[in-house]
Amino acid sequence: MPAEPQIDVPRHLFEAYERLAAGPTRPIAGGTDVMVAITGELAPIPERMLDLSRIDALRGIQLEAGSLVLGARTTYTEIRRSALCREHLPVLVEAAATIGAAQIQNRGTLGGNIANASPAGDMLPILLATDAAILVGGQRGEREIPAKDFFIAYRKTALAPDELILHVRFPLPPGREVRFRKVGTRRAQAISKVVMALAWEDFGSTGWQNVRVALGSVAATPIRARKTELILEGARPTPEAADLAAEILVRELNPIDDVRSTADYRRMVSARILHRLLREAGGW
Ligand SMILES: Cc1cc2nc3c(=O)[nH]c(=O)nc-3n(C[C@H](O)[C@H](O)[C@H](O)COP(=O)(O)OP(=O)(O)OC[C@H]3O[C@@H](n4cnc5c(N)ncnc54)[C@H](O)[C@@H]3O)c2cc1C
CATH class of the missing domain: 3.30.390.50 (CO dehydrogenase flavoprotein, C-terminal domain)
Structure with a gap:
């Protein structure tokens, strides 16, 4: 029976950043990708995991200075139900409705789709087509990475191991x-x-x-x-x-x-x- 990882459940970003800076730690949001990958058959089971489910700073959908901003923990169901998404970027709603089925849409998150970086991740072409930017953060500070620079190689991203995805900013140019x-x-x-x-x-x-x-x-x-x-x-x-x-x-x-x-x-x-x-x- 493989050992279970130690799971930390921080409430605040600074606590999450501390844990990530302390050594290899695997974040878990909805778990729909991570749980499939940590059976021990595909790769070693992580020793430490970081459950993001209590961090409210990673939630929310809002309009900010001409952009639609979605927290990393936004689920597909939340996107489908969002009046702001429907009004300002309905393609997000359309795409969210094609992901998995209801169970996956209830748990799976936008941030998880991005960090998992599968070439088949359904939200990712939308990020590229809309010139979206991904805000990431850690103890060393925050930085915004354009989606076009985020996906570096097969399942390899510009996210450092001690960073989290915080938000995704979708600019809303008029007439697009x-x-x-x-x-x-x-x-x-x-x-x-x-x-x-x-x-x-x-x-x-x-x-x-x-x-x-x-x-x-x-x-x-x-x-x-x-x-x-x-x-x-x-x-x-x-x-x-x-x-x-x-x-x-x-x-x-x-x-x-x-x-x-x-x-x-x-x-x-x-x-x-x-x-x-x-x-x-x-x-x-
Ligand atoms: C049955 C099934 C059907 C699916 N169908 C589809 C589909 O149709 N289309 C599609 O695109 N995908 C699909 N997926 C894949 C998956 O549901 C999505 O990629 C989902 O968005 C992952 O989000 P999550 O919150 O569950 O991620 P998790 O499993 O929690 O995490 C995924 C990865 O991202 C990292 N991570 C998560 N959040 C953050 C964060 N904020 N900062 C840094 N790293 C983070 C984790 O460490 C992990 O490496 C499916 C999966 C299953 C099991």
């Missing part, structure tokens, strides 16, 4: 639209084969501006398809632009074959999703 699509094997409890978030601004005389095409499950980390973004930047949402963007995306992506899908399937489905999102945006 964001779309989301996830493709999995089933409607619930499905890990993504491809997940995409598309964002743009200024749907007027200047064509599309600040276009973001972000994807999950097609590389070792969630990624932005920057060549495809360039093709769409300044373009009008015409069938020709959609055809070209889909073609560029197929060439730009280099996914792997794995148990969930083949690389070819992922490439083709990504292109189809992008084409459909552009078509819906253009209304043709």
Whole structure:
């Protein structure tokens, strides 16, 4: 019978920071990723864990200076029920509804999805597409890391072992639209084969501006398809632009074959999703 880890349950951030600074400690939020990983079969069981469930400073959804700010401990159910998310960034509500099923949505948190950094994490392309920033903190202080710099390699992030994710800040530029699509094997409890978030601004005389095409499950980390973004930047949402963007995306992506899908399937489905999102945006 493997030894159980020692679990600390701090109420305040400073206590959590002290424990993290004292030596290797594994935070646990909803536990929906961590509990699967600490059976001892995949990796050694952590000696110490830090239960974040009593730290109120990690909770809450609010508007702050033109941004929507979500605490790391915000659950998917809270996102789904949030009037602020629904009004200001409804794509979060849409994506939260596709995660696992009710049990996972009740426990799983945004911060856990980010720290776990699975390439298939469904919220992560939204962070990239919306230029979100991740506020992290520890005894050495707080810092804000742009989502584009957070996911460094396969399941490796810019978060230091003595830091916690505190909040996620989603800027809300006027006139921005964001779309989301996830493709999995089933409607619930499905890990993504491809997940995409598309964002743009200024749907007027200047064509599309600040276009973001972000994807999950097609590389070792969630990624932005920057060549495809360039093709769409300044373009009008015409069938020709959609055809070209889909073609560029197929060439730009280099996914792997794995148990969930083949690389070819992922490439083709990504292109189809992008084409459909552009078509819906253009209304043709
Ligand atoms: C049946 C099932 C279905 C699932 N379906 C989906 C799905 O459809 N889409 C999807 O994206 N994911 C899915 N997941 C994965 C998981 O539910 C999500 O990634 C969830 O958001 C993890 O959040 P959590 O709070 O449970 O994280 P935890 O398991 O508590 O933690 C995950 C990791 O993050 C770290 N961590 C947590 N909070 C913080 C913090 N504030 N600061 C620093 N580190 C932190 C932990 O140490 C751990 O390494 C599923 C999991 C299961 C078991």
